[in-house]
Amino acid sequence: xxxxxxxxxxxxxxxxxxxxxxxxxxxxxxxxxxxxxxxxxxxxxxxxxxxxxxxxxxxxxxxxxxxxxxxxxxxxxxxxxxxxxxxxxxxxxxxxxxxxxxxxxxxxxxxxxxxxxxxxxxxxxxxxxxxxxxxxxxxxxxxxxxxxxxxxxxxxxxxxxxxxxxxxxxxxxxxxxxxxxxxxxxxxxxxxxxxxxxxxxxxxxxxxxxxxxxxxxxxxxxxxxxxxxxxxxxxxxxxxxxxxxxxxxxxxxxxxxxxxxxxxxxxxxxxxxxxxxxxxxxxxxxxxxxxxxxxxxxxx
Numbered sequence: 001x002x003x004x005x006x007x008x009x010x011x012x013x014x015x016x017x018x019x020x021x022x023x024x025x026x027x028x029x030x031x032x033x034x035x036x037x038x039x040x041x042x043x044x045x046x047x048x049x050x051x052x053x054x055x056x057x058x059x060x061x062x063x064x065x066x067x068x069x070x071x072x073x074x075x076x077x078x079x080x081x082x083x084x085x086x087x088x089x090x091x092x093x094x095x096x097x098x099x100x101x102x103x104x105x106x107x108x109x110x111x112x113x114x115x116x117x118x119x120x121x122x123x124x125x126x127x128x129x130x131x132x133x134x135x136x137x138x139x140x141x142x143x144x145x146x147x148x149x150x151x152x153x154x155x156x157x158x159x160x161x162x163x164x165x166x167x168x169x170x171x172x173x174x175x176x177x178x179x180x181x182x183x184x185x186x187x188x189x190x191x192x193x194x195x196x197x198x199x200x201x202x203x204x205x206x207x208x209x210x211x212x213x214x215x216x217x218x219x220x221x222x223x224x225x226x227x228x229x230x231x232x233x234x235x236x237x238x239x240x241x242x243x244x245x246x247x248x249x250x251x252x253x254x255x256x257x258x259x260x261x262x263x264x265x266x267x268x269x270x271x272x273x274x275x276x277x278x279x280x281x282x283x284x285x286x287x288x289x290x291x292x293x294x295x296x297x298x299x300x
Contacts, residue, residue: 017105022049024098028056043159043255050110050158051255053102058120058151060099065127074128078121085121089114110157116150123147132194133210140182140198141175149174152256160252169244169253173260176237179230180267184281186223190214201226224276231267231275238264 029040029052040051064077084100087093089107093100106112123146126132134140152170161169182189182196189196193214202210205222217223241260245253262284269282 014101014105014108017046017049017053017102018098021053021098021102021105025049025052025056025102028052028059028099032059034059040255042258046109047158047160049102050106051155053099053106054112054151054154054158056099057103057117061121061124062127065124071129075125078125078128082118082121085114085117089117106158112154112157116153119146119150120154123150127194130193131214132189132196134196134198136198136200140196143196144175144178145171148178156256159255161248161256162252165244165248169241169248169256172237172241172244173256176234176241176260176267177263179234179237180263180270183227183230183234183270183275184266186227186278187215187218187281190218197223197226197230201229218278223278224274227275227278231271234267238267 026049032055034040034055040048040055043051061078061081064074064081067074084094085103088100088103091104091108093104095101103117107114123143126143126146134143149170152174153166156166156170157163186197191214195210195214195217197217199208199210202208202217202220202222205225207217207220207222211217238260245257245260265284265288266282269284273282
């Protein structure tokens with residue numbers, strides 16, 4: 001979205017982000033220590049505060065899904081957020097809640113869609129149970145769309161990505177990033193009784209049925225085989241993202257490009273370790289992240 005298009009976004013929310021709301025979303029983002037912080041901070045102030053608001057929403061609802069609370073409590077809180085999102089997008093945020101005011105401003109200023117906020121909440125509902133099992137590749141792609149691609153669709157208008165390119169870019173980058181997360185976190189997720197590797201693909205490689213103890217999958221040869229399959233999909237998504245970035249206006253695409261490059265570096269490190277190495281995954285060193293932020297976020 002260009003600045004002109006952003007100015008024409010649906011009205012209803014506050015015209016200016018108030019200082020209290022701005023401080024709250026900045027604090028949530030800073031305290032989270034997100035690896036995307038550098039990419040957000042290269043934005044001009046107004047767009048930066050817009051991204052802090054989007055990130056703060058995602059952080060708050062993700063914490064609901066991940067916390068050790070009864071599932072009924074989590075579902076109730078996510079349902080409350082569904083109602084809050086509907087009111088926010090209708091220009092009726094809860095006046096005494098700074099985050100809601102910030103999100104109403106983002107919707108009014110940049111035109112972020114209610115459907116994408118609700119999709120993120122759908123993804124959190126998939127993660128909110130005591131255990132996670134993914135039946136097949138279609139369910140995994142739906143999960144990736146909800147927890148990652150929808151975030152991209154919310155972020156791209158704030159970055160200034162043209163609307164015609166937003167969905168494709170969000171799909172490619174979001175899929176690449178989320179699959180990389182899944183590839184990296186197999187052991188950590190299993191320790192939390194979460195298996196994101198599709199059950200039908202594990203079964204195709206001899207792991208059927210899935211054990212009750214998720215950690216029992218880690219040494220089965222089906223795991224590296226399925227990780228390699230997901231890696232091929234991630235590599236294709238990274239390539240698609242690169243092709244899109246090559247034809248997009250460089251300046252608005254910079255933050256998304258930095259995010260993609262950091263995860264692409266992680267993906268390459270995972271591949272170099274081999275898909276049978278499920279424990280102690282590599283990380284991208286901070287100096288490398290800084291270089292990538294400079295190379296793709298600042299340099300012409």
